[in-house]
Amino acid sequence: MATDFWASSHNKRWIVDRATLKQARSEDLQYVESAEHIDFLNIYFANLIAMLGKRLPLRQRVIATATVFFRRFYVKNLYCETDPFMVIAACCYVAAKAEESPVHIKNVVSESRQMFSQEGYGIKNFPSDNSKLAEMEFYLVSDLECDLVVFHPYRTLLTLCGREAAHAVVSEAGEVGVGIDNGPRYWGTGEGRLELGEGPLQTAWHVVIPYSNLTERCAFELFHRFIINDTYRSELCLLYPPHMIAIAAIYLTLVLNDKTRDAIQAQSAAPAPPPRRSSRTNTGSAHRKPAPVPQQDFVGFMAGLRVSLPTVAMIAQEILSLYTLWERYSDTAPESGLGASAASGVSAGDDVVTPAFLTQLLLRMREARLADLAHPASGQPMATNKRLGRTQAVG
Amino acid sequence: MVDDWSQALQHDVMRVYRAKRDEAHRHVSHKYTILGFISSGTYGRVYKAQSKDEDGKLHAIKKFKPDKDGDIATYTGISQSAIREIALNREICHENIVALKEVILEDKSIYMVFEYAEHDFLQVIHHYSQTLRSHIPHDLLKSLIFQLLNGLLYLHDSHILHRDLKPANILITSTGIVKIGDLGLARLTYQPLQPLFAGDKVVVTIWYRSPELLMGSKHYHKAVDCWAVGCVMAELASLRPIFKGEEAKLDSKKNVPFQKDQLLKVIEVLGKPDEREWPGMKHTPEYHNVKRLEDSPSRLDSWCKQRSLPPVAINFLSKLFIYDPDKRMNAREALLHSWFQEDPQPTYNVFKHQLNTPSQLPPQRRITLDEAPSMMPAQPTHAQHLPAQFTQPQHLQGQTHGSVTSFASLSVSHGGHTRKKTRLG
Numbered sequence: 157m158a159t160d161f162w163a164s165s166h167n168k169r170w171i172v173d174r175a176t177l178k179q180a181r182s183e184d185l186q187y188v189e190s191a192e193h194i195d196f197l198n199i200y201f202a203n204l205i206a207m208l209g210k211r212l213p214l215r216q217r218v219i220a221t222a223t224v225f226f227r228r229f230y231v232k233n234l235y236c237e238t239d240p241f242m243v244i245a246a247c248c249y250v251a252a253k254a255e256e257s258p259v260h261i262k263n264v265v266s267e268s269r270q271m272f273s274q275e276g277y278g279i280k281n282f283p284s285d286n287s288k289l290a291e292m293e294f295y296l297v298s299d300l301e302c303d304l305v306v307f308h309p310y311r312t313l314l315t316l317c318g319r320e321a322a323h324a325v326v327s328e329a330g331e332v333g334v335g336i337d338n339g340p341r342y343w344g345t346g347e348g349r350l351e352l353g354e355g356p357l358q359t360a361w362h363v364v365i366p367y368s369n370l371t372e373r374c375a376f377e378l379f380h381r382f383i384i385n386d387t388y389r390s391e392l393c394l395l396y397p398p399h400m401i402a403i404a405a406i407y408l409t410l411v412l413n414d415k416t417r418d419a420i421q422a423q424s425a426a427p428a429p430p431p432r433r434s435s436r437t438n439t440g441s442a443h444r445k446p447a448p449v450p451q452q453d454f455v456g457f458m459a460g461l462r463v464s465l466p467t468v469a470m471i472a473q474e475i476l477s478l479y480t481l482w483e484r485y486s487d488t489a490p491e492s493g494l495g496a497s498a499a500s501g502v503s504a505g506d507d508v509v510t511p512a513f514l515t516q517l518l519l520r521m522r523e524a525r526l527a528d529l530a531h532p533a534s535g536q537p538m539a540t541n542k543r544l545g546r547t548q549a550v551g
Numbered sequence: 552m553v554d555d556w557s558q559a560l561q562h563d564v565m566r567v568y569r570a571k572r573d574e575a576h577r578h579v580s581h582k583y584t585i586l587g588f589i590s591s592g593t594y595g596r597v598y599k600a601q602s603k604d605e606d607g608k609l610h611a612i613k614k615f616k617p618d619k620d621g622d623i624a625t626y627t628g629i630s631q632s633a634i635r636e637i638a639l640n641r642e643i644c645h646e647n648i649v650a651l652k653e654v655i656l657e658d659k660s661i662y663m664v665f666e667y668a669e670h671d672f673l674q675v676i677h678h679y680s681q682t683l684r685s686h687i688p689h690d691l692l693k694s695l696i697f698q699l700l701n702g703l704l705y706l707h708d709s710h711i712l713h714r715d716l717k718p719a720n721i722l723i724t725s726t727g728i729v730k731i732g733d734l735g736l737a738r739l740t741y742q743p744l745q746p747l748f749a750g751d752k753v754v755v756t757i758w759y760r761s762p763e764l765l766m767g768s769k770h771y772h773k774a775v776d777c778w779a780v781g782c783v784m785a786e787l788a789s790l791r792p793i794f795k796g797e798e799a800k801l802d803s804k805k806n807v808p809f810q811k812d813q814l815l816k817v818i819e820v821l822g823k824p825d826e827r828e829w830p831g832m833k834h835t836p837e838y839h840n841v842k843r844l845e846d847s848p849s850r851l852d853s854w855c856k857q858r859s860l861p862p863v864a865i866n867f868l869s870k871l872f873i874y875d876p877d878k879r880m881n882a883r884e885a886l887l888h889s890w891f892q893e894d895p896q897p898t899y900n901v902f903k904h905q906l907n908t909p910s911q912l913p914p915q916r917r918i919t920l921d922e923a924p925s926m927m928p929a930q931p932t933h934a935q936h937l938p939a940q941f942t943q944p945q946h947l948q949g950q951t952h953g954s955v956t957s958f959a960s961l962s963v964s965h966g967g968h969t970r971k972k973t974r975l976g
Contacts, residue, residue, distance in 0.1 A: 257744045291626040
């Protein structure tokens with residue numbers, strides 16, 4: 157059912173475990189010096205999707221959907237065997253349609269070409285032919301198994317923040333008709349896994365941030381939204397249901413907000429990314445007991461959620477380590493620094509990682525992969541390899 | 552050799568990926584035997600097919616038209632309506648909605664494989680009007696509407712508007728289960744990023760289009776489907792469309808015209824809408840046009856009595872035909888209506904009371920040979936015009952064998968080996 161997460165394709169087919177993710181990247185890992193590089197690629201590609209999305213322009217939810225499509229595609233495929241830039245463009249194109257706000261294919265092609273050819277990204281050969289993107293769309297939709305409805309933590313945020321009107325659940329009519337389930341319950345108690353009443357939640361929320369203080373409330377929501385946006389730089393959207401990510405983001409917001417509220421309020425006029433540096437100092441607090449929150453009611457609020465708090469803490473922990481990693485990634489850093497060290501085969505270490513470096517990394521991975529396909533270590537040519545060979549012979 | 556490859560890869564990075572995918576691909580023709588052609592529409596064509604699995608189940612395969620650049624099928628992007636139908640069908644699951652078994656993307660075309668339904672409402676109407684020349688029995692009519700509403704309630708509870716309910720889109724299996732089909736115009740309305748009118752200027756086939764849509768409302772809701780259910784019920788009762796108006800076509804600037812004729816047909820039966828009963832009417836774009844139309848009293852009661860509907864059914868229908876969309880009976884209220892509590896009660900097999908007299912049952916769906924060259928990708932004769940790397944002698948071989956349907960032969964000709972070469976070319 158399209159509004160019940162528990163019955164959705166998202167929940168049934170696209171929440172994967174860590175072993176699956178590890179398996180998905182295992183072959184890519186053979187072509188990088190450090191496993192961290194793969195994490196940087198994850199950040200890089202998500203940034204590209206967000207930036208391409210802004211140029212098209214796509215709404216935030218469409219960008220999020222495109223990112224989830226991208227992550228799902230690479231559960232099944234290898235970075236070193238595909239063209240992530242083409243996949244990014246196709247993800248944006250399909251996501252726009254799936255979210256009912258389509259953009260014309262030629263806009264996607266021209267914006268992609270322009271953006272990817274910029275210095276720093278260095279992809280000069282993005283095809284100008286619409287049919288190339290349309291062909292990729294075909295393969296992408298096929299690899300996504302046609303599951304195009306995606307759930308996002310934003311929805312939970314709106315519910316929790318009381319922005320969304322309370323759902324009119326007509327409970328007594330549940331018996332009507334055969335096999336009818338009540339639709340509008342996003343927080344469906346259907347499977348008894350999650351029981352959240354909106355009333356108590358909102359109350360708790362108001363205690364944490366009084367209604368009267370609207371500026372603060374907005375700043376709070378903004379901060380929370382930023383954290384959610386940031387989670388798409390990682391693979392969290394494949395590992396956890398969106399409401400768990402939303403709750404982890406609420407938790408982090410409450411933890412971090414104490415020290416950063418002033419800063420956010422100053423920024424709320426012109427929204428800017430949250431000051432991430434503060435996250436480091438708070439890393440220690442991200443464990444089971446949400447102690448450092450000034451408002452005592454928050455503890456009750458979290459406990460009342462009846463979700464696995466260790467899982468929430470784990471997600472929060474992962475978001476924090478994402479920030480730590482992200483601090484070393486720079487979209488703006490000059491090309492020279494790491495590009496040079498990468499060329500000489502030196503590991504990135506603690507230096508700043510740039511898009512240019514990551515593009516080069518990807519191209520080298522691709523070349524090495526190709527060489528391996530031509531001369532497999534086993535001496536037994538792989539199926540793909542055989543076919544390529546045959547084509548070569550024919551052509 | 553590696554140099555050659557990296558050169559090739561610079562031109563086409565996704566070669567290895569495509570080769571892998573194409574190899575893993577299971578072709579439509581390997582999984583299904585096409586039994587014949589069912590129908591066609593603007594979207595493409597529908598075929599009856601049998602699974603080659605042991606169960607040998609029947610399916611309806613909907614093949615979307617491939618986009619064409621001249622004679623050669625090319626990739627131009629999947630249509631919004633195909634994306635919708637695929638996306639929604641993957642999420643929903645209900646006994647009264649046609650189930651999607653799988654989607655196969657192949658040869659630049661999309662194949663949606665649905666469960667097979669032997670009949671549809673239109674066919675039942677034809678059977679009773681042409682062959683039996685009698686009313687549809689009341690028990691059958693009631694069961695049909697009940698199951699239709701049951702499926703509709705599921706869609707509405709899932710925040711999906713169907714937007715194209717009509718007799719031809721409502722199917723019935725050979726076991727007498729109603730299945731709502733064709734979600735090509737359907738839309739998820741939960742927190743839309745775009746308003747409903749932004750995507751589709753015209754929704755719902757004209758005879759089944761609700762007054763708020765006819766009057767140009769841009770913000771409409773589930774009530775448009777409920778109006779259509781009313782029209783379908785009236786059509787089952789009278790064996791012809793109740794409001795059979797002429798559609799005014801879009802002008803050259805694609806402006807939506809005032810649907811005067813259709814509204815007149817509605818007013819003929821229901822009388823002119825009253826502002827006191829439908830206050831929102833004042834705000835519709837076509838309000839001034841409607842005001843000018845002549846008034847006439849509602850004669851729905853006598854219309855229904857002529858078709859021997861009992862009073863409780865008349866009450867039921869009149870609630871589906873309430874002008875004000877906010878007051879119109881919704882699917883849940885309709886299912887709870889006393890009409891369904893009264894005998895005869897709706898049955899699980901809608902044909903339950905007809906089973907003893909087989910002549911009452913509608914005939915099996917007719918299938919024909921496919922005579923649609925337009926749906927064929929590159930014909931053998933076209934091969935000459937294709938760039939060198941696309942021509943394949945094997946292609947011709949497959950084509951000359953011919954087979955029961957051109958659809959099947961088309962799949963054969965593109966099967967296996969040859970296709971992969973085309974890709975790798």
